[in-house]
Every structure is written in structure tokens, then in C-alpha cells.
Amino acid sequence: MRFRNQVTHHFRPEGVVKFHRLPTRLVIAILALVLVLPARAASQQIPTPEEFFGFQMGADRKLARWDKLVEYYNLLGELSPRLQVVNMGPSTLGNPFLALYISSPDNLARLEELRQINATLSDPRGVPAIEIERAIAEGKAVVVQSMGLHSTEVGSSQMAAELTYDLVTRTDPEILRILENTIAIMIPSFNPDGEIMVTDWYSETVGTAYEGVGLPSLYHHYIGHDNNRDAFMTNTVESQYGAKILFRDWIPQAYIDHHQMGAYGARIYVPPYAEPIRPAADPLVWREMSWYGAHIAYKEEEAGRQGVVNAAIYSGWGHFGFHWITPFHNIAGMLTESASARLATPLFLHPDQLEGSRRGMPEYEQQTTFPNPWPGGWWRVRDIVEQQEIAAIAALDMAARNRETVLRNAYLKATRQTQRGAEGDTAAFLIPAEQHDALTAQKMVNKLLGQGIEVHQAAGDFTHEGRVYGAGTFVVSMAQPKMGLIRWLLGRTFYPDNSYTRDRDDNPIRPYDMSTDNMAEFMGVRVDAAGTVPATDLTTLTALIEPRGTVTAGRFGYVLDGRLNDSFKAVNFLLDRNVGVRRVDRATGDAARPGDFVVSTGAPEATLTEVAEATGVDFSALEVDVSGSSHTLTRSRIGMYQRYFGGNMDEGWTRLVLENFGFPYATLMDAEIKAGDLNDKFDVIILPADGVARMTGEESGGGRGGRADAYPPEYRSGFGQEGVDALEAFVKAGGTLLTFAEAGNLPIEKFGLPVRNVVAGLSSTEFWSPGSTLRVHVDNTNPVAYGMPKNALATFLGNNQVYQVVATERNERVARVVTFVEREILQSGWLLGEDVIAEKAAVVSVKHGEGRVVLIGFRAQHRMQTHGTFKLVFNALVGGQPDPDDIAAGGSIE
Numbered sequence: 001m002r003f004r005n006q007v008t009h010h011f012r013p014e015g016v017v018k019f020h021r022l023p024t025r026l027v028i029a030i031l032a033l034v035l036v037l038p039a040r041a042a043s044q045q046i047p048t049p050e051e052f053f054g055f056q057m058g059a060d061r062k063l064a065r066w067d068k069l070v071e072y073y074n075l076l077g078e079l080s081p082r083l084q085v086v087n088m089g090p091s092t093l094g095n096p097f098l099a100l101y102i103s104s105p106d107n108l109a110r111l112e113e114l115r116q117i118n119a120t121l122s123d124p125r126g127v128p129a130i131e132i133e134r135a136i137a138e139g140k141a142v143v144v145q146s147m148g149l150h151s152t153e154v155g156s157s158q159m160a161a162e163l164t165y166d167l168v169t170r171t172d173p174e175i176l177r178i179l180e181n182t183i184a185i186m187i188p189s190f191n192p193d194g195e196i197m198v199t200d201w202y203s204e205t206v207g208t209a210y211e212g213v214g215l216p217s218l219y220h221h222y223i224g225h226d227n228n229r230d231a232f233m234t235n236t237v238e239s240q241y242g243a244k245i246l247f248r249d250w251i252p253q254a255y256i257d258h259h260q261m262g263a264y265g266a267r268i269y270v271p272p273y274a275e276p277i278r279p280a281a282d283p284l285v286w287r288e289m290s291w292y293g294a295h296i297a298y299k300e301e302e303a304g305r306q307g308v309v310n311a312a313i314y315s316g317w318g319h320f321g322f323h324w325i326t327p328f329h330n331i332a333g334m335l336t337e338s339a340s341a342r343l344a345t346p347l348f349l350h351p352d353q354l355e356g357s358r359r360g361m362p363e364y365e366q367q368t369t370f371p372n373p374w375p376g377g378w379w380r381v382r383d384i385v386e387q388q389e390i391a392a393i394a395a396l397d398m399a400a401r402n403r404e405t406v407l408r409n410a411y412l413k414a415t416r417q418t419q420r421g422a423e424g425d426t427a428a429f430l431i432p433a434e435q436h437d438a439l440t441a442q443k444m445v446n447k448l449l450g451q452g453i454e455v456h457q458a459a460g461d462f463t464h465e466g467r468v469y470g471a472g473t474f475v476v477s478m479a480q481p482k483m484g485l486i487r488w489l490l491g492r493t494f495y496p497d498n499s500y501t502r503d504r505d506d507n508p509i510r511p512y513d514m515s516t517d518n519m520a521e522f523m524g525v526r527v528d529a530a531g532t533v534p535a536t537d538l539t540t541l542t543a544l545i546e547p548r549g550t551v552t553a554g555r556f557g558y559v560l561d562g563r564l565n566d567s568f569k570a571v572n573f574l575l576d577r578n579v580g581v582r583r584v585d586r587a588t589g590d591a592a593r594p595g596d597f598v599v600s601t602g603a604p605e606a607t608l609t610e611v612a613e614a615t616g617v618d619f620s621a622l623e624v625d626v627s628g629s630s631h632t633l634t635r636s637r638i639g640m641y642q643r644y645f646g647g648n649m650d651e652g653w654t655r656l657v658l659e660n661f662g663f664p665y666a667t668l669m670d671a672e673i674k675a676g677d678l679n680d681k682f683d684v685i686i687l688p689a690d691g692v693a694r695m696t697g698e699e700s701g702g703g704r705g706g707r708a709d710a711y712p713p714e715y716r717s718g719f720g721q722e723g724v725d726a727l728e729a730f731v732k733a734g735g736t737l738l739t740f741a742e743a744g745n746l747p748i749e750k751f752g753l754p755v756r757n758v759v760a761g762l763s764s765t766e767f768w769s770p771g772s773t774l775r776v777h778v779d780n781t782n783p784v785a786y787g788m789p790k791n792a793l794a795t796f797l798g799n800n801q802v803y804q805v806v807a808t809e810r811n812e813r814v815a816r817v818v819t820f821v822e823r824e825i826l827q828s829g830w831l832l833g834e835d836v837i838a839e840k841a842a843v844v845s846v847k848h849g850e851g852r853v854v855l856i857g858f859r860a861q862h863r864m865q866t867h868g869t870f871k872l873v874f875n876a877l878v879g880g881q882p883d884p885d886d887i888a889a890g891g892s893i894e
Contacts, residue, residue, distance in 0.1 A: 046079045046169055049161045057158040058382035061206050063344050064158055066195040070096050072161055073188065080168035081105040082179060088241040092221045095192040097241050100160075102167045102184040107140055114140050114183060115250060121410040122251040122330065123481050125418060132411055141399035141406040142252035144245060145392055146187040146322065149228055151194025151219040153260035154202075154343055155384030160188035163389050174397055181400040185245060185252065190238060191227060194219035202343050205712070212342030216715035218647035222656040226649045226863060228257075228321035232489065232517060234450055235656065235864045242322060247329055247452040253406045254292060254332040256395055257323040258388050261337040264353055265364065267307030267374045268387050269314060269337040270296045274360035276500040277316030280484035281327040282413040286316070288332035292395050296336075299394040305387050307374030312360030313337065317495070319513030320488070328485035329452070330413040336391045338384040351376040358509060414481035421478030421486075429490040430464065430528040431520075433472035436789045439566045439616050440867045441525045442545045445474050448489065448519075449544055454480050456538035464534040474541075477533055489519040490527050495770075495830035508764050508832065510798070514771030515829035521773040521793050524868020547616030551608045553601065554621030558608065559584075561618070562595030562787035565661065565867055568874045570617040571597050572662030575635050577611075579603045582630040585783070585882060591624035595786025595875075598622060598630055634879035636683040636736075638665040641673065643695065643717040645708065650740060650859070651688040657861045657870065663877060670697075673723040678730040684877055685730060689741035689799070689859060692749065696720055724750045732849025738876045742799040744855040753846050753853060754806040754814060759836060767836045769796045772829025774858075775821045776842050783881045784817045784845050784854060787871045793827050794818065794842050794858045795866045801857035803841040815884060818843035818872070843872060845884075 052072050055062040064072075077085035084101040091097050107114060117139040124132055147156035167175060167184065178184065189195045201215045218224035223236060230239040246255060261269065271293030277286060293310045300308045314335060318324040326333025341347045354364045354376060361370060399406050421427075435441040448455055456475040461468070476486055495501070495515035503509055520527040549570075551558070560567045562584070571581050582598040592598065599608065599619065608619050638658070642651050658665050668685065678685065687695065697708065697718010708716045719726075728751050731737050737747060747753050759767045773793040780788045805814045819841050825834045843860075846853045854876045860869040875881075 046076060046165070049165055053161075056382065057162045058155065058380065058385035060346055060380060060382070061344050063154055063199045063202055064161065065199045066095060066157075066189060066192045069157070069161055069188065069195075070098060073098060073100060073164065076164060076168055081108070082168045083164065084108050084111070088244070089237070091192045092237055093193040095196065097192055097238060098188055099241075099245060100164060100186040100188060102164065102179070102186065103140070103182065104179040107179070107183060111183070118142050118250060118410075121407055122414055124411050124414055125480070136404055136407045136411065139407050141182045141254075141403045142185065142250055143182055143254045143256075143396055143399050144185045144187070144250065144252040145256045145258065145395070146190045146242065147258050148189035148191055148195050149257060149322075150225055150259060151191050151198045152214050152343065153340065154198060155260060155338055155381050156258035156388055157189050157195050158381065159258070159385040159388045159392070160186060162385060163392050164188070166389070166393075174393070178393070178396045178400045181403040182396055184396055185250065187242065187245070190242060191220055193221055198343070206345070210710065210712050212345040213710045214343070214646055216644040216646065216711050218649065218652050220652070222652040223863070224647055224649045224652060226653065229319050229513065229863055231322040231325045232320040232451065232519065233447060233863070233865045240450070243450055246322065246326065246331070247450070251329060251452065252331055253410050254288070254334065254395060254399055255323065255326045256334045256336060256392065258392070259335060259337045260340040260384065261313070263340045263347055263379065264349065264355055265339065265357060266309040266313070266361065266370060267305070267339045267379075267383070268300065268309070268391070269312065269335070270300070270308060270310045270391060271334040272311050273314050273316035273318075273335075274312050275315060276496050276498075278318075278324075278488070280487045282330060282417050282484070284409050284413050285327045285330060285332055288409065289327075289334055292332060292334060292398050295398045296391045296394040299390050299397075300387060301372060303386075303390050305390065306372050307339070308372065309361055309370040311369045313357040315359055315512050317511065320517040325485070328482065328488065330410065330417060330481055334395075336388060338388060339379060341379050341381050341384070344381050346378050346380045348378050349376045358503065417481050417483050418479050421480060421483030424478055424483075425531060426487075426491065426529045427478055428530045428533045429476045429478075429486065430469060430530050430534070431474035431476070432526055432528065433470040435526055437524060437564050437867075439547060439564050440523055442547055442616075443867070444519060444523050444525045445541070446544045448476065449541060451482070451485060451489075453482050453486060455541045457541060458534070459537040459539060462534055462536040464536075465530055465532065467528065469534075475534060475538055479533070488517060491518070491529065493518055493828040497830065506765065508768050508770075508830070510770050511830070514797075516772060518773060518828045519865075521828055522795060522862075522865045522868060524789070524792060549612030549615060549617045549619065551605060551612050551619040552621045553605070554623045555601075556622045556625050557601045557603070558599040558619040559592050559622040560597040560599070561620075562593060562597060564617060564787075565870050565874070566615045566617050567597055567787075568663075568871075568878075569661045570611050570615040571633065571878075573611045573614065574599065574603075574607070576662070577607050579607060581633045582627070583633045583786075583878070583880070584626055584630045586629040588624050588626050588629050591622060592626050592630075594781060597633070598626055631882050632880050635664075636877055636879040637681060638663060638684045638686065638877055639668040639678070639682040640665055640686040640688065641695065642667045642669060643690070644711065644715045645694055645717050648688055648690050648694075650690065653863050654686065654688050654740075654861055657864050657873070660864070661870075661874065663874075670717060670719040670723065673719045673726055676726040676729065678726055679733045679735055682730070682735065683879055684736045684738060685727065687737065687739045687743040687746060690743050692745045695743070695746060696724065728848075731851040731853060734850040736851060736876060737853045738856070738873070739853065740856050740861070741797070741801060741859055744801050744857060747846075747848075747853045747855070751848060751853070753848065754808045754811075755803045755841075755844055755846060755855065756806055757801040757857075758804050758840055759802050762833070762836065765832065767833035769798070769800070769829065769831050771795070771797050772831050773827040774825050774831065774837075775827055776818050777821060778818050779816070782815055782817045782845065782884050784815075784843065784875050785872060786875050788869075792818075792868060794860075794869060795862050796858045797862070800859065801855070802837045803844050803855060803857055805841070805844070813847040815845040816841040817845055
């Protein structure tokens with residue numbers, strides 16, 4: 001359908017503007033004339049959500065679909081001067097991604113001016129004090145709220161329609177105060193595609209035996225529930241839209257992300273977070289969360305809502321998703337979590353089914369942060385809608401009542417963080433121009449810019465603190481408002497190990513997701529902490545880096561640097577265009593390294609130029625004949641297993657990685673695996689990180705996807721022993737099976753591979769690494785590790801694997817490609833029991849019949865964040881590789 005009256009805005013920060021303050025009496029007069037009278041007239045024309053959709057938001061067994069919600073928001077935008085609807089662009093699957101700007105008509109008319117005022121307070125460096133005072137006097141508090149990030153948490157996307165209607169039609173003092181003093185920005189669905197998927201799925205199953213069961217596949221085309229983990233790397237377009245609003249264009253004073261949690265505890269969690277918190281944010285931001293949260297909780301109790309808890313369940317140290325990264329942008333980043341129903345189907349709960357939480361709520365009993373427990377009974381989506389709207393309006397009300405305080409605190413947070421950065425032990429982080437993978441380093445710089453971090457670049461060579469740096473080195477000063485964010489993205493991290501992170505039996509409590517989110521370590525980029533800022537000529541980057549590769553012909557053709565991830569992308573583009581490529585296996589002086597790619601002189605120069613400019617990869621002159629030390633690279637036919645049970649996020653992320661680097665692949669479902677004869681169609685099959693029982697179908701329940709029999713028969717997964725036999729036959733006949741993390745159990749257990757996982761079955765006090773970066777040695781003479789540095793970092797999560805070779809008469813059939821170092825294994829995060837994994841293997845390549853199984857024990861492609869280990873994946877996918885024994889022997893490679 002066509003969506004009417006959608007305006008696409010691209011706000012761009014400008015310089016400081018002059019502000020004009022209206023007299024108070026005039027403001028009151030404008031409010032009376034502009035807000036109240038037109039609003040009353042308009043409200044008589046504006047349909048309520050119930051009138052438009054035919055049911056009340058949150059009604060039992062009813063969900064409004066995104067296309068109709070978009071139609072409703074556009075209608076409200078046409079009828080109300082309080083609302084501006086902005087279409088940010090298409091979602092992953094092409095649906096409109098909307099932002100709603102709600103304020104008084106006068107404020108909306110001055111929206112760009114108010115945005116610039118807000119930008120001044122968010123980064124007041126160099127602004128005179130008088131201008132700051134004028135900005136505080138004239139500015140408006142900015143509050144962003146988002147809904148529907150996790151699409152099976154259906155309440156908030158429905159609530160947003162009712163909230164928007166109330167904000168554009170109500171004329172009571174509370175709403176008028178909000179409209180005058182705030183800019184309310186709403187993202188009514190952070191995942192429009194998922195909202196449609198879930199609504200359609202629910203409509204299909206409502207009234208059947210499968211009513212209320214979750215979507216059988218991922219509710220984001222690629223990443224499902226993990227879309228909340230993408231705020232700091234912004235790999236999806238939806239995250240990029242959110243980052244544009246939150247981190248660059250507006251930098252609000254407060255942000256709330258409305259979610260749902262499990263059904264069997266408190267009815268709603270509201271701020272603040274429980275312990276521990278992640279340090280390095282301005283203290284005011286934590287106080288603000290308590291401030292907003294107390295007001296929200298008060299308003300919930302005032303409205304008669306029961307089961308409200310704060311300072312529990314969700315710790316202040318969480319993943320760097322949107323509500324947990326925002327405090328380091330000097331934003332009071334908050335979360336509400338409502339108890340879930342069964343999608344839109346009511347759920348009945350008995351009193352003895354209600355329980356507490358390991359964090360801050362040990363029992364389901366009265367406590368100071370939970371004074372009014374819900375007694376049980378029927379729980380409906382309508383309950384969720386009502387309590388979420390109370391929370392949303394309460395946050396706006398708090399900001400509106402305290403506009404000047406909120407804006408002054410924005411200035412204070414930015415100023416104090418800048419001062420802390422200037423006075424801290426680390427004054428700057430230097431990103432040397434000389435990198436193992438320079439293009440990946442540039443990508444990292446672009447991601448920093450996407451966060452609104454200021455980055456400088458050196459014009460020439462310089463020496464600083466005993467190190468020599470080349471021209472083009474990037475410098476990130478800590479003397480800027482987002483110094484706390486810089487500290488966590490670029491600085492080494494140690495997760496706390498104390499009474500907040502251990503239970504009463506001294507068992508470690510799993511962090512909420514990762515124990516580090518170090519962007520540089522994930523991406524394999526060298527970053528140096530410096531005690532002073534270099535005294536050299538620096539320029540500020542004002543735009544994203546867009547590398548353009550060059551083409552220089554040599555006597556024997558061209559060579560592409562195999563250390564660059566993007567060389568694989570370039571090679572895939574060349575293969576798409578039927579340009580032949582060879583790969584170097586033995587060093588040939590300075591001409592080429594093992595893993596470099598070679599293109600002959602006969603390749604069309606126009607094609608090479610096109611590929612070089614698209615990928616940033618240089619086609620350098622090759623002056624030495626390497627035909628005797630290289631092999632012809634062929635394109636592998638890649639298949640990747642995909643299951644139901646709610647989908648597998650690791651599979652989705654892997655699809656995104658492959659597509660971004662130009663690897664063609666096919667999705668393999670159960671039936672095709674069980675049919676056998678896999679070698680006729682595939683050269684490589686990928687098993688993403690997953691449990692064996694989930695893949696085979698032996699598991700009867702548990703996990704995010706729920707029980708197998710909860711789904712209609714056509715959505716029940718598992719390839720069984722028949723599929724296991726087919727996969728083993730595929731390998732024995734010459735195929736490559738690539739596994740990530742716990743998926744390695746399938747070939748280990750079912751094929752009888754001569755390796756064992758040394759961390760299997762260990763308690764958390766014996767071995768513990770919940771999302772850490774660990775130091776490893778890499779045998780980059782093995783084709784699986786071509787182009788890797790000799791020393792690297794592996795991102796290791798729970799359920800990941802560490803390998804020891806089991807003694808057999810054919811030990812040589814197992815190659816240890818990556819191994820953990822001997823000691824001081826932890827780089828960042830949390831590690832217990834390093835002696836268990838010291839000098840054990842993290843990646844092995846095992847010959848099995850005529851083929852091989854490549855077991856990558858960690859998440860080498862984790863969430864498309866761990867660029868530093870992508871080549872381990874890519875190398876396993878390219879075809880035509882010689883046997884490592886032939887390379888070592890110096891014989892024929894072809």
C-alpha cells in the first residue's frame with residue numbers, strides 16, 4: 001500500500017545559533033491559542049485507535065499490523081499540528097522505519113533550531129557561558145522512547161499508537177506541559193519487519209492448538225533477538241537509524257526502551273538498574289535513572305498498578321545495546337520490562353507460580369523496591385499497554401516539570417566528562433596507520449564516528465611516547481563528552497568479580513550478555529593508550545572514510561593482500577565476473593605472502609578498477625612469477641543449516657557476514673540434509689553455533705523456541721540420525737564441514753572425531769568465560785589461517801569449546817590451527833580457570849575420510865563484530881586449497 005505524507009529528514013549538526021526567548025505571558029497566550037483550541041477542534045476529527053483499528057490496543061487476541069499502524073500515524077500527522085511523522089528509510093525488508101516527533105506546533109516549527117540548541121548542550125566545548133545559559137533557557141528537554149525492538153514482545157508496538165493519540169489530542173495540564181517543554185521522539189517500532197512477521201504468525205495460529213506460541217523462525221531477517229546487541233556496531237539498517245537519532249542528531253537527555261520479560265515474576269520492571277553498574281559514566285546519569293524511575297514507579301502505584309519493581313532483575317552492567325550504551329553518551333538510558341502474556345493471548349498465573357530474581361529480588365515478597373506484589377490471576381496485553389503508557393508519560397512528565405534542570409545537567413555531564421577525560425591517566429587512544437588489516441581499522445573508525453565520537457587524523461609521521469606513528473594515524477582524545485564510551489570501546493576491560501557478581505554459594509552470576517564490548521579487540525585493530533595527546537598536526541574527521549583501491553599492473557599481474565578481510569570480498573566480486581584468481585601458498589620473497597591473492601595480466605582493467613573502488617582493496621603490481629607457489633582458487637558451493645524452534649541467531653548473523661563479503665550460499669533445511677547426496681550440491685556445509693539436540697530434533701523442550709510439539713508439524717525441526725549419517729557421508733566423500741562453538745559436538749560425538757572438548761561438563765567455578773577476549777597463537781601457515789596474524793584474540797562465550805587431541809595411530813590427521821597462549825590468557829572480560837585451557841586448541845582441522853571437519857571452538861564471526869577472526873571462517877569456505885602436508889613438503893600444490 002502507499003503511505004501518505006511521509007517526510008524524510010536528514011538533520012545535520014550545524015554551528016551554534018542565536019536563541020530568542022519569548023516573554024512568559026506571550027508563551028502562555030500562545031499555549032492557549034495554539035495548543036488548546038486547535039487541539040480540541042482536531043481531536044474531534046482524529047479517530048481513536050479503537051475507531052481506526054476496530055479494537056482497543058491490547059485487546060485479547062488482537063494485534064495491529066505495521067502497515068495499518070503506519071497508515072494511522074500518517075493520518076495523525078495530517079490531522080494534528082503536534083505530530084511530525086518522519087520516514088527514516090526502508091527497513092531490512094523494505095518496510096517504512098518511522099520516527100515520530102511530538103511537541104507543540106511552535107516547537108515543531110523550530111525543530112532544527114531546537115536540535116542545534118540541544119547539540120550545543122550535548123557538546124559545549126568552546127561555547128561561551130552566556131550562550132550556554134541562553135541555550136538552557138530556550139531549549140527543550142528531549143526524550144526518545146522506542147518500542148517493538150523484540151517483536152514477540154507485542155505490547156509496546158500496540159501501546160505506541162495509544163500513546164501517540166493521547167499526546168496529540170489531550171488538553172489537560174500534564175500533556176500541555178509536556179508539549180511545551182519537551183521534544184518527544186518515538187520510534188514506534190524498532191523492527192517493523194518483525195512486527196509484521198509476528199502479527200501474521202499470530203493471525204495464522206489464533207484459534208488453533210498452536211495459539212500463543214512464538215514465531216518458529218527469527219523475527220528479524222538476520223538477527224532476531226540480538227538486534228538489541230547491535231547498538232555499538234550498527235550492522236543492521238534499523239540500528240543505523242536508531243544511532244542517527246540517539247547518538248548524532250539529537251543526543252536526548254533521556255531514553256527509554258520498552259520491553260517485555262518472562263511471565264512469572266514482577267509485572268513491570270522500571271529504572272534504576274540493579275548492581276553492578278559499569279563505571280565511567282557521569283554520576284548524574286545514574287542519579288537521573290533513579291530519579292525518572294522513582295517517578296515512573298510512583299505513577300504506576302498512583303494508577304493502581306501492582307507488581308512494580310525497580311533496582312532489580314537487570315544489572316547496570318549489560319550488553320552495549322541501546323538502553324545500556326546510552327549512559328555513556330550522557331543520556332539517562334533506561335528500560336521497562338513488562339511481564340509477557342502468550343503473544344496476544346491472556347495467560348493465567350497462580351500465586352505460587354510467581355517468583356523473584358537473582359538480582360535484587362530474591363523472593364516474590366514485599367521489599368522497599370517491590371512494595372505491592374501482584375497476587376496472580378489473568379494477565380493480558382492490555383495490562384502491558386496500560387502500564388507501559390503510564391511509564392512513557394511519567395518520563396515525559398518528569399522531564400517537562402524539570403526542563404531547566406534536565407538541560408543544565410546535560411551541559412554538566414558533557415563538561416565534567418570532558419574534564420575527566422583530560423585529567424585521566426589515559427589522555428588519548430592512538431590507532432596507528434600501520435595495521436595488520438588497515439581497511440578493517442578504517443571501518444572501526446567509521447563505527448566510532450557513527451557513535452558521535454570525535455576522531456582526529458595525523459597529517460604526517462610523528463613519534464609519541466617512544467613509538468613511531470605513520471601519517472594517517474587516528475587519534476581519539478579522551479577530552480570529549482563521550483569519554484566514557486571511548487573507554488569501553490577502545491580500552492581494556494575487566495568485569496568485576498565481587499559479591500555483586502557471585503551468588504551466596506560463590507558461583508559466578510552470568511553477566512547480562514558479554515563481559516566486554518571492546519570494539520578494537522573484536523575487530524583485531526591495534527589501539528595504543530597514550531598518557532598524553534600527541535603534539536602533531538591533527539585534523540578532525542568530518543565524514544566517513546570511503547577507501548578507494550588502486551590498480552597497478554605488474555609484469556606477472558596483480559597481487560591482493562591476503563591479510564585484508566575485504567580481499568575476500570574483492571575475490572568474490574572477481575569470481576562473479578569470471579575473472580580467474582590464484583592463491584599463494586609459499587612465500588616468494590617480498591612479492592607475496594601465503595594467503596595473498598593473484599590475478600593475471602589478462603584480467604580486464606576496467607573490471608579490476610571497478611572492484612578496487614568498490615572494496616577499497618589495492619591491486620598491487622606483481623613482478624615475480626608465483627605460479628609454482630600458488631594454486632587456482634575455486635568457488636565453493638556453500639550450504640548452511642537453518643532450523644526452526646524460533647530460529648538460530650548465530651545462523652542469521654552468519655548469513656549477514658557472508659552476504660556482506662560476497663559469499664554465495666544456500667540455506668539447508670532438514671529435508672535436504674536427510675535426502676543425502678550432499679556432495680552433488682555442496683563443497684562446504686556450515687553448522688552455526690547450536691546444540692546437537694536442537695539440530696537433530698532429539699530435544700523436546702526448553703530454549704527460546706519452546707517445545708517442538710508446541711509448533712504445527714511443518715515447523716518442527718530436526719534431521720535425526722538420518723541427517724547425521726548424510727553429513728558424515730558428505731565429509732568422508734571429500735566435503736568440508738565447518739562448525740562454530742557448541743555445534744562442534746555433533747561431529748565430535750556422532751562421527752567419533754579424535755578430539756575432546758576439555759571444558760565440557762566443568763562447573764562455573766572450574767572454568768568461566770562469559771563473553772571475553774582471550775589471547776591465542778595462530779599457525780598462519782595452515783590454509784585455514786592464511787592472512788591471520790601470529791597472535792590474535794578469540795571472542796569466547798559460554799558453551800564455546802576448547803580442544804585436546806585424543807591419542808590415535810593417526811594423530812597427524814588433526815591440525816591444531818589456533819591455540820590458547822600459555823599464561824595471562826585474558827585480554828578483556830572475565831576468566832576463571834585459565835590453566836584448563838592453556839596451550840589447548842581453539843581451532844582444529846580434522847581429516848575424516850577424504851574430507852575434513854573444521855572446528856572453530858569460539859564465535860569467530862560473532863554478531864558480525866569479530867572482524868579480527870573473520871578470515872578463519874573465510875579460509876574454510878574458499879575452494880581449491882592444497883593439503884597442508886603438500887605445502888610443508890614443498891611439492892606440487894595444484
